[in-house]
Amino acid sequence: MSLDRFIGEFDRALRTLTGAVQAARPSPAAELFEPELSRNERDQAMRLMRVNHCGEVCAQALYQGQALATRNPRLEQPLRQAADEELDHLDWSARRVRELGGHTSRLNPLWYAGSLAVGYAAGKAGDRWNLAFLRETERQVEAHLASHLARLSPRDTVTRVIVEQMKVDEAAHAAMAQRLGARRMPEWGRRLMARSAGLMTRLSYWV
Secondary structure, eight states, X not given: OOHHHHHHHHHHHHHHHHTOOOOSSOOTTTTSOXXXXXXXXXXXXXXXXXXXXXXXXXXXXXXXXXXHHOOOHHHHHHHHHHHHHHHHHHHHHHHHHHHTTOOOOTXXXXXXXXXXXXXXXXXXXXHHHHHHHHHHHHHHHHHHXXXXXXXXXXXXXXXXXXXXXXXXXXXHHHHHHHHTTOOOOOHHHHHXXXXXXXXXXXXXXXX
């Protein structure tokens, strides 16, 4: 890796972990008024959005690791583009956590390091398995966001519209991986990924 690229990758990691990112797209909730929510509704929304923000930190690391590992420029460019699009999610979710009076997960550096290693390993497994991992990740995130919509207060239109747009984008990234030739992830791989995501979700909900 060249020095310039190393500096660029380090800068990307630092910006992800410090929150020094700015969405290219305005928040889907930018024109909405803050709803009147009970303390419990606000706390639930804040914790769920903290989980989502943690997931976006992991997504940045996964995409970064996958892009670093692949030697196929045809694959690297879509991975970079998807990561850039998910910077919007990173910004939107962090802002919403703060609006609801909370803080992002204190364990984000740990999740980032682990996800970077996993993404790099997936990239080294070959393009089709790299894409299979990406497709399954996005599929599980889409399902995870759907479960959050079911848990959010119907009155919390601001949080809901952000999560809905994130869900649409995740589905598009899964479809992109499918178009590029993703294999089907074996059952043991899907279960392992789900268990790892479950651990991250439970811890970041509280910490």
